[in-house]
Amino acid sequence: MNSKYFSVKQAYSLTVGTEVTLRGWVRSRRDSKGVTFIELNDGSRFKSMQLVVDAGVVLDETLKQVTTGSSIAASGVLAESPAKGQAVELKVSAISVYGTADPVTYPLQKKGHTLEFLREIGHLRVRSNTFGAAFRVRNALTHAIHTFFQERDFIYVQTPIITTSDCEGAGQMFNVTSLSMANPPRTADGNVNWQQDFFGRPAYLTVSGQLEGEIFALAFSKVYTFGPTFRAENSNTPRHLAEFWMIEPEMAFYELEDNMALAEEFLKFIIRYVLDHCREDLEFFNERIEKTVLNTLEHVAESKFGHITYTDAIQELKKSGKTWEFPVEWGSDLQTEHERFLSEELFKKPVIVTDYPKDIKAFYMRVNDDNKTVRAMDVLVPRVGEIIGGSQREDRHDVLLQRLRDSRLDEKAYWWYFDLRRYGSVPHSGFGLGLERMMMYLTGLKNIRDVIPFPRTPGNADF
RNA sequence: UCCGCGGUAGCUCAAUGGUAGAGCGUCCGGCUGUUAACCGGAGGGUUGUAGGUUCGAAUCCUACCCGCGGAGCCA
Known part of the structure; x- marks a missing residue:
C-alpha cells in the first residue's frame, strides 16, 4: 500500500x-x-x-x-x-x-431492511444507506444552525442539564439523585430527606434551557442554546423521545414581530444549507422515503411566510366547510389537522399563527392589551404542522407574578427569574426548535427514533 | 398510560384446528463488466414467553413480553 x-x-x-x-x-x-x-x-x-x-x-x-x-x-x-x-x-x-464479517451471521444484507429491524441493530444500522444519509444530514443541519447564529453575533450558551427548577411545568422530569434508592434518608415524618441529597434538594434533568437563556439574553443581547433536553413522559409515539435536542434562541429588545422575522430567516437558512450541502442524501430520501421532500423544502426556502392571528385562524377553520375530527372553538388548542389545513390549503406555504389565548399557553408569554391573548407564535409548515414555537416574554414584573400564581407554580423557585424583571428588564423574545422534528421534516422519515443516533424511549436505552 | 394491529427460517411474508412454505440473503456450482446482477442446487424452524382447551394448536382461550400505528402529552 x-x-x-x-x-x-x-x-x-x-x-x-x-x-x-x-x-x-x-x-x-x-x-x-x-x-x-x-x-x-x-x-x-x-x-x-x-x-x-x-x-x-x-x-x-x-x-x-x-x-x-x-x-x-x-x-x-x-x-x-x-x-x-x-x-x-x-x-x-x-x-x-x-x-472479516462472517456472512452467515452479519445481519445487514444487500437488499432492503425495514427501519424497525434496523432499529434493533443500532450499532450496525449506521452502515446502511438510510442512516448514513440521515446522520450526514444531521451533521450538516447542526453546522448550519451554529453558522446561522454565529454569523449574526449570537452567543452560544450552554445551559445546565441538571436543574432544580421545574421549568414552566412542562412534562414529567427525570430525577437526579445520589441517594440510595433502596434506603434513602428520611425526615421525621417519613418522607425522603432531600436535604441530604447531592444538591440539598430535589434535582432533575432539564426540560428546557429557555429560562437560563433569558438570563444570558439580558446580558449578551442575542444568545442561543443548543443541547439535549429530557422528558420522562411515558409517550410511545413516532414523534417523542425521552432525550432530544433543542435549539432555543433568545433575544433582548426583540418584540414578537422581530422574533417572527428571525424564525423565518432561520428556517430558510438551514433548509437552504442542507439543500446545498446534502443534495445526494436528500435525493435518496426523496426517492425512497418521501417523494415530496425536495419539493416542500425548496418551496419553504423560497416562500414568504404567511401571518394570521389565532382568532382569525379559528374563523377560517370554521368557515372552511370541512368537518373536523376535533371541534374548532376559540379557546382550544389547534390540532395537527387544523395546523395542516392552514399551511397546506389556506396559505399553501408556511404560516405563523400568533396571539393565542393565554389559558392554553405558558405563564412566561407576554399578555396582550386585550388581557385574553398572549404574544405567542407557532410556525406551521406543510406536511408536519408546527415546527417552531416561541413568544415574546412577559417583561412586566407584576403581570408575570399574576400569571405565575394563576398557573399555580411555586413563585419562590423563580426568584431569579423575577429579578430579571426587577433589574433592567427589557422586551425580549425567543423560540424553540426541536432538532429531531426538523430532521424528520428534512428527511421525510416518519419515526423520530430514526433521526437520532441512539434513541431513548420508554423501556429502551440500548447502545 | 389508553385503544387497535402484529410477533412463523438471518430478513420480508404465506399457511384460518389436521405432514410448517415462498421470495430474498447465506453456502456450493455455473456465467467474460456487474449495478437489488443472472441461472441451477443445498442448508436453514422449540411458530415471542408461560399456561389452558382439544384426539390433534402457528391457528382457539388467558396472562405477560416486545414491535408498529392512533390518542393523550408535547419539541
Whole structure:
C-alpha cells in the first residue's frame, strides 16, 4: 500500500489515472467469471466506490474474506467506468483485509431492511444507506444552525442539564439523585430527606434551557442554546423521545414581530444549507422515503411566510366547510389537522399563527392589551404542522407574578427569574426548535427514533 | 398510560384446528463488466414467553413480553 489514502468522497474529485488507497466497509460484492465488483463505502458520502478486481490480481484466500460488512483497504488506479451507474471506479491492484464479517451471521444484507429491524441493530444500522444519509444530514443541519447564529453575533450558551427548577411545568422530569434508592434518608415524618441529597434538594434533568437563556439574553443581547433536553413522559409515539435536542434562541429588545422575522430567516437558512450541502442524501430520501421532500423544502426556502392571528385562524377553520375530527372553538388548542389545513390549503406555504389565548399557553408569554391573548407564535409548515414555537416574554414584573400564581407554580423557585424583571428588564423574545422534528421534516422519515443516533424511549436505552 | 394491529427460517411474508412454505440473503456450482446482477442446487424452524382447551394448536382461550400505528402529552 504505497499510494496515498483518500476518502471515497475525495477520490471522486480526483482525476482519472490517480493512484489511491481507499479504506472502508464492503457494502456488497458481485462476482462474474473473470471479474469481481465490490461496493466500498466509508461514510464520507452517500455513494460508494465500485472496486473492480480482475481475476488473479488478488489472492483467492484474500478475496474470499471480502464479504458484505468486512473492512478493507484497496489500492489501485482510478479509471473511467465503461458501464452505467458510476463515472469512475477503482481498478484494484491490491487488497488487504482489516476485519472479516462472517456472512452467515452479519445481519445487514444487500437488499432492503425495514427501519424497525434496523432499529434493533443500532450499532450496525449506521452502515446502511438510510442512516448514513440521515446522520450526514444531521451533521450538516447542526453546522448550519451554529453558522446561522454565529454569523449574526449570537452567543452560544450552554445551559445546565441538571436543574432544580421545574421549568414552566412542562412534562414529567427525570430525577437526579445520589441517594440510595433502596434506603434513602428520611425526615421525621417519613418522607425522603432531600436535604441530604447531592444538591440539598430535589434535582432533575432539564426540560428546557429557555429560562437560563433569558438570563444570558439580558446580558449578551442575542444568545442561543443548543443541547439535549429530557422528558420522562411515558409517550410511545413516532414523534417523542425521552432525550432530544433543542435549539432555543433568545433575544433582548426583540418584540414578537422581530422574533417572527428571525424564525423565518432561520428556517430558510438551514433548509437552504442542507439543500446545498446534502443534495445526494436528500435525493435518496426523496426517492425512497418521501417523494415530496425536495419539493416542500425548496418551496419553504423560497416562500414568504404567511401571518394570521389565532382568532382569525379559528374563523377560517370554521368557515372552511370541512368537518373536523376535533371541534374548532376559540379557546382550544389547534390540532395537527387544523395546523395542516392552514399551511397546506389556506396559505399553501408556511404560516405563523400568533396571539393565542393565554389559558392554553405558558405563564412566561407576554399578555396582550386585550388581557385574553398572549404574544405567542407557532410556525406551521406543510406536511408536519408546527415546527417552531416561541413568544415574546412577559417583561412586566407584576403581570408575570399574576400569571405565575394563576398557573399555580411555586413563585419562590423563580426568584431569579423575577429579578430579571426587577433589574433592567427589557422586551425580549425567543423560540424553540426541536432538532429531531426538523430532521424528520428534512428527511421525510416518519419515526423520530430514526433521526437520532441512539434513541431513548420508554423501556429502551440500548447502545 | 389508553385503544387497535402484529410477533412463523438471518430478513420480508404465506399457511384460518389436521405432514410448517415462498421470495430474498447465506453456502456450493455455473456465467467474460456487474449495478437489488443472472441461472441451477443445498442448508436453514422449540411458530415471542408461560399456561389452558382439544384426539390433534402457528391457528382457539388467558396472562405477560416486545414491535408498529392512533390518542393523550408535547419539541
